[in-house]
Amino acid sequence: MRALLLRDLRLAFRAGGGFGLGLAFFLLVAVLVPLGVGPEPATLAKIAPGILWVGALLACLLSLDRIFALDFEDGSLDLLATSPIPLEGVVAVKAFAHWLVTGLPLTLVAPVLGVLLNLPGPGYLWLVASLAAGTPALSVIGAFGAALTVGIKRGGLLLSLLVLPLYVPTLIFGAEVVKRGAAGAEVSVPLLLLAGITAGALALLPFAAAAAIRVNLR
């Protein structure tokens, strides 16, 4: 399993792996939104939590089809399916690798973009905390969507249509944590619910994704 994780990370970091693409996209969102809505600090402070979360979510979406598609095309997914690791484990490892190259950097970079969007002071800690708690759910839900669409040519658009509705609860609770944190209010309820969604998704979705991959490899 560790070999698989290292292999996925190496593939992502080397040329053409798309590492950094999500980060660049996230940066662009944070730059484009003030250009669109105007530079008033009060307006930006108000919408910053939502924009940062939506931006992170879309950046995460961007690289989802890479989780399985390339391995499906060159046949390594068949090898992984017949390997001694259960397919559920393969899905979990690949989702984890996806999180390491997208979710984690997004979480680390988000405070910098918070400055650009004039996020109020107490919000930074909760921005990082909510992204750290929520982005694993984005990766594993995305892995499920990618598993469903892996056999479809040009399935990228369909993948977004399938995955975005599934992202709704994560987005609501994640943005709520930052909004409340920025306003100095109590954040424990949405943060716990967010962590609950992540834990539930991590526990259940690898099974659904593995079932979908088995169907697609038939």
Place this chain on the structure above:
Amino acid sequence: MSLWEYANPKKFMQLSAGVLPWVGGLTAVCLIVGLVWGFFLTPDDFRQGSTVKIIFLHVPSAMMAINAWVMMLVASLIWLIRRHHVSALAAKAAAPVGLTFTAIALVTGALWGQPMWGTWWAWDPRLTAFLILALFYLGYIALWQAVEDPDTAADLTAVLCMVGSVFAVLSRYAVKFWNQGLHQDSTILKVGEKDPIAPAFYVPLVVCIAGFVLLFVLLVLMRTRTEIRARRLSALLARERLA
């Protein structure tokens, strides 16, 4: 003799052919009686005027929008567990019907909301949850259309339907958390209150709900029969190509 005999497409076609005219007739009777009664023979509401009458379309279609998804979930489970093709085709057939009911509920709600709330749309939990439900329907239908092999498509959409159900319920409660509501709670199912709705409205509403349930059954049966015929046709064509 068991229920599963009707999982045989031939048996299903025989049974549904016999049942269809009856369901169709009952649907027509219920809908005509319910809607005419509701629209023309009930009094105007004290405050809402005649706009209250949109309830006879709005409430039944909203109920069926959710029930259709539940039916798809049950049919998907039957397909995954017992591999009956009719079940998978019924789930496929129900999805566009459910989407249409969702759209009717949203549109009639907007038409009522404009004079009553002063807005076509509000980011109210119920409205938002319905919009998200419509997105789930769209994704489900799109996945059916995108996958070429019918059995693969049936498997994948069934898995999507199960996961989607969990997330649809989660979203429902998440949006409740996210915003306070403008939409009133459901009145029909209020327990313990005597006559939550005036009987003059209640009876035609129940007739309309029965009509919408029957309409759903009718449309799903018809669409399932079409799907079975399409499946037979492609099997025939494939056989001819081999011969």
